[in-house]
Amino acid sequence: MTITLTNPIVKLPRLTGRGWGRRIMMGGRLSDIKRMPRYIATALLGMTLIWAPLLGYLKTAPLSYRSTTSLILPGSGASASMNLNGIGQASSYANSAFASNAVSPTETYKRLLGADRILDAAADALDLTRAEIGAPRIRLVDQTSLIHVEMSGGSPVDAQAKGDALLRAFFAELDALREDEVNTREDSGLLAIDDFRSSVAETRRQITQLQIESELMSVAQYDRLVDRHLKLETLILDRRAGLSELRASLHALEAQLGLNATGAAATLKLFADSGYLAIIDEEARHEVALSDANARYGSQHPKVQEARKARDSAAEIALRLAMSVTGLDGTTLAALDLAPDGARAALLSELVLKQVELSASETELLTLNTQFEEGQAQIDRLAGAASDLQDLERDFSVAEAVFASAIARSETGKSDVYASYPLVQVLENPSLPDRPSSPNRKLAYLAGIAATMMLFFGLSLGWVRLALINKLLKKPDAQA
Template sequence: MTDTLRLPKSPSRSLASWESWKRYLGIGLILNITIWGTALLYLEFASRIYTSKSAVALPRGGEQAQVNLPGVGSATSSIQSPYNTGSADPREDYRYIATSDPVLEAAADSLDMSRGEFGRPLVSIVPNTMLMEFEFEGDTPEAAQFKLEALYAALTARLDRLREFEAARKDESLQSILASSQEKLEDAQQSLSNYKARSEFSTDAQVEQLSSSIEQLRREQVQTMAQLEQANANLNQLSNSLQLTPQQATEAYKLQTDPYFQQLLRDYGESSAALVGLSSRYTSDNPTLLSEKARQEEIQAALEERSQSLLNKPFAYAEQLSLYDSPSRQQLLQNLVTVQADRQGFQARVQLIDQQLARLENRLKTLTEQQSVVDELRRDVQIAEAIFTSTLTQLDLRSSDVFGSYPQIQIIEEPSLPNSPSEPKPLFVLLGATFGSTLLTLGVASLWYRNHKLPSKRVQPAYSTLMPNWIEMNTGETNSSFPTF
């Protein structure tokens, strides 16, 4: 039968373990009381902070205005959407402006606060929306709300000043362009007036009237040419019938219509007939015959003189014109002379029309060239007027384009009046105290457990050296037991 060796417990060791446990327990209680006391004191005496919240939106769409100017063109003014560019978000600009020192100082001054007392807002951007959220802390709910309202007022005033500055810069640029376009318009108008003053061209109706006159003269020219051709045909026919040229017929008619020449011609015929009779009865030296010859010579001299006066030709030429023909021939001769006169009238009319056409066509050419210059100057004036009017219209339209770079903000949620403080948060404080107390308790317990086990491990080598000697001394004894230490 094998005997069991039992080591008696040491009363001093148990007492030391109990003392150690009480010591660690006291340390843990003190530390836990410190943690919970600090947390409760913080909740009781910490300054209350209230947070007012609000939300604003920046409009997404742009605006466009177009004005049609009759006879000039159109002017367009557009407000581009601030979200058109993918490289920048306008809300980031607004967040920077809202937290800038000028805005915060203006808001603090409106509440009679220093810059440090006023604080700084928390501005966040809601992704995939047009919204921005604003938060502002204050010692009281009203203070937080007032601060956020003052921030909005200062931000709006700052944006208005930025818009005014941008509008003034744009207006200055447009005013410069407007002055330049006005100067060009005045120069174009002056050039047009000066050219009209020194040219024959006045209005477009002047060219139209001149063209109409030329067209009427051309129609009259065609009619006169037709009449002239008809007169030439009649004249040729009569000339062939009389076997006289038109010039000869005219000369013969002139002699026949001259009473004095005709009287002389009749006297000459009578004298010639008388001489024939006298020559048959008398000798050549008969006084009567000689007297009649002298009379005939006087008549012939008078005919010669009259022929030279009328035709600038001798009487011998006039005798070849058949001045003693029948009455029918005389009628044809009269008709030929009449047709000849008409022909001359038509020729004169044709020449006059040709002269008038040449003069009017030259004038039309001059006026047409001047009209082209005037039209070009008018186009310059119209272009200058269009540019000036368009620039002026754009200047008027730009006055409404004040939200191009800085769009107007829309308050979606008014600054709230908080019902409860945002700090301190009791739940977070209690959770923190619980977590800290738990960790501290576990740490103290682990430390006690470690210190309680280490001494027992250190006495095991002493037992291992004592036990063999004690067993050798008590060999052979039955029902022996280990001594109690």
């Protein structure tokens, strides 16, 4: 490209002090080779200022190695369950660490990795100072749960050792934080458990005191007393009905026989005595002899009188024996049935048996009534105590359930150690670098080359600045 200078403004006058200033600002002609030494000197000076510090830094800067570590936080939650015999099941569930948008566990762990006490613990493990171990470079990967940690050292082994020490200090601090959280929760839970235990003990004491005072061991015992009382009442009603039936049967049999049970018993007793039966037989023979004598002789005949006397003597002996055997007087004995043979003897026996059953039933009913009255009095006396005992047992059950639930929550809470500080795993152990990370020679050389190119570009612009200025100055005239 050829540039023709036609504007008289660009003609160089004689170089005075003012001319030199204008020459520096405006430059010279493109064909003015005399300017070349100044540009070469400027280029050499600029390159010296660029490359001398750069090469000096590359030669004197100490080598630095960088060890990288990757951590990952699993995204799933944690759950724990415990079966308690006779009580139920206790369970706990911790949501995923990433379930809430308000708290980011990766940001929390990033801050924890760079905390002063973590770095101090890592430095103490390596017998270094805080300044010697340096600060880790922590980088979070977006949309993931990854944490990249970099530690620098003067050698590959040194960098890897710093990374290992940082990880050990980090996990030790995590364990300490989790243990402190569990202990804090346990301490607060123990206070509540002590209150629940005191409530259970107080309720148990009240139950024991009520049992001693009322002699009622449980509500079930009172229920059994009530059930037995109701059954006894039903039994009494049945016995009363049976007794009424037995009395009616006995009265009917007495009316049929014309004899009461006492007479029937005496009759049976008499005719069960062999001596009495023998006398009766003898009396019967004398009666026959008397009848025969009356048929043959007159009433005053000696044989008739002898036979009558023998009969009366036998009858008197029989009466005395009957009175001795039965304990009855003569008048009562005269009303007895003295012909108990055959079916009538069976009826007399049945009458006596029914009388015995009636007496037994009356005695049994009297005993049952006594037991019923005693049971009713006992139930009335224990009704209030049973009600109070039921209330206390219900309160005891509730207090015991709350107490057991508090213990279960306390125990399951111990297993939920990742609730506030989620589980973190080492995805990649601290690496052993195979090349230094600093100084970066390639980057330094590229920077030097770029600076050199910019220097030459600036000098090129300085060489043609007069032509560019004249061209810019001509544009307004041309437009006008």
